[in-house]
Amino acid sequence: MNLSVPRRVTAAAALAALALGGLAGTSASAAPAGGAGATAAPDISLANVKQHLTSLQSIATSNGGNRAHGRAGYKASIDFVKAKLDAAGYTTTLQTFTSSGATGYNLIADWPGGDPNQVLMAGSHLDSVAAGAGINDNGSGSAAVLETALTVSRTGYQPSKHLRFAWWGAEELGLVGSKYYVNNLPTTERAKLKGYLNFDMIGSPNPGYFVYDDDPTIEQTFKSYFAGLGVPTEIETEGDGRSDHAPFKNVGVPVGGLFSGADYVKTAAQAQKWGGTSGQAFDRCYHSSCDTTANINDTALDRNSDAVAHAVWTLSAGSTTPPTGKVFENTADVAVPDNGAAVTSSVTVTGVTGNAPANLAVGVDIVHTYRGDLIVDLIAPDGSVYSLSNRSGGSADNIVQTYTVDASTEVANGVWKLRVQDKAAADTGYVNGFKLTFP
Structure with a gap:
């Protein structure tokens, strides 16, 4: 990860990306792909990902201890990844550019098939700094993306969207490779990009679980995945705008990604949430010679690699034609105070004729350490209350469930609310998402 570029892309830029469409749509957007008919992602082999890291370490060791731009270790790294993708049936393109007087390389790999006008990209930077082998930064992201691409080939996956994977050069010099790719991509080709997923440092030895706060649909995809594992997440701020998603975001492509932390210090609250050591950096070997294969947390690498594939x-799955139903969704986090007042998450339903259906689907995504503390209700626009969960589920954590409500006596259009109250002490959480699906 490069930390020399401006700290944060503005909220206005995020809203601009949302306004341009992409994966997110409007408040009445189509449901995210991955619902009915979607194929679940296979498990990504941690052993395979770690073997890729071992290969990158060997390349660095044989080439002066690093894989930096303009050095032999970087070119050998690109050649290593390209050979695996070529053997797996990808169409690969080696894009060259010049930076700091040296030739740089981006590797682009396209999986045959899928709608060429709807492209989903996933990428990571492959270069290290000159000080070390760069196994966490960013061998970890590069290896996970590589193994995901190889798993696509291994399983013969044929998604509706076209899949493209990328490994960027000279990220550590200021996102040079990814900027070059985006700047040289014709406007017509940019318009085909429906999402870019970035993975930069996902195996930090004292890890956190951070999700980029960018495109709402991509963000929710990651947050829901980790909620299903019972792993809380936080919004990524340490390196926001400082990795290869930034050039895509700046031209309106919906972006998202994962991060496990660099040289910021883990707080006591984060250590309580995720384990590890408070008062210590997420990665004490960041940009240092000790960023080797010993500088990886296997649990974080495994979880994040599976999240990449998910x-x-x-x-990339699902129909490329608009579904007949409408989904109204709110993905903003709402903190639920411990043994406190009720909170709400709201969606505004518009453009639906007549009353709500007898089979209104109410999607609830609540991250909480003791679901038995929670009372969860759906509030109709006229104030009618529909009970969804009344302190049920005992000591289990989280409520990630779709409820069916007979709301046929309610006018569909208006403000609907999910109301959540924690009625006992000692456990905390937040509303991760709320959506209504009208058939």
Whole structure:
């Protein structure tokens, strides 16, 4: 990860990306791909990902201890990845550019098939700094993306969208490779990009679980995945705008990604949430010679690698034609105070004729450490209350469930609310998402 570029892309830019469409749509957007008919992503082999890291370490060791731009270790890294993708049936393109007086390389790999006018990309930077082998930064992201691409080939996956994978050069010099790719992509080709997923440092030894706060649909895809594992997430701020998603975001492509932390210090609250050591950096070997294969947390690498595949499968699947139903969704986090007042998450339903259906689907995604503390209700626009969960589920955590409500006596259009109240002490959480699906 490069930390020399401006700290944060503005909220206005995110809204601009949303306004341009992409994966997110409007408040009445089509349901994210990955619902009915979607194929679940296979498990990504941790052993295979770690073997890729071992190969990158060997390349660095044989080439002066690093894989930096303009050095032999970087070219050998690109050649290693390209050979595996070529053997797996990908169409690969080696894109060259010049930076700091040296030739740089981007590797682009296209999986045959899928709608060429709807392209989902996943990428990572492959270069290290000159100080070390760069196994967490960013061998980890590069290896996970590589193994996901190889798993696509191994399983013969044929998604509706066209899949494209990328490994960027000279990220550590200021996102040079990804900027070059985006800047040289014709406007007509940019318009075909329906999402770019970025993975930069996902195996930090004292890890956190951070999700990019960018495109709402991509963000929710990752957050829901980790909620299903019972792993809380936080919004990524340490390196926001400082990795290869930024050039895509700046031209209106919907972006998202994962991060496990660099040289910021883990707080006591984060250590309680995720384990590890408070008062210590997420990665003490960031940009240092000790960023070797010993500098990886296997659990974080495994979880994040599976999340990469989950996002690729989920966001590339599904019909490319608009569904007949409408989904109204709110993905903004709402904190639920411990043993406190009720909170709400709201969606505004518009453009639906007549009353709500007798089979209104109410999607609830609540991250909480003790679901038995929670009372969850659906509030109709006229104030009618529909009970969804009343302190049920005992000591289990999280409520990630779709409820069916007979709302046929309610006018469909208006503000619907999900109301959540924690009625006992000692456990905390937040509303991760709320949506209504009208058939």
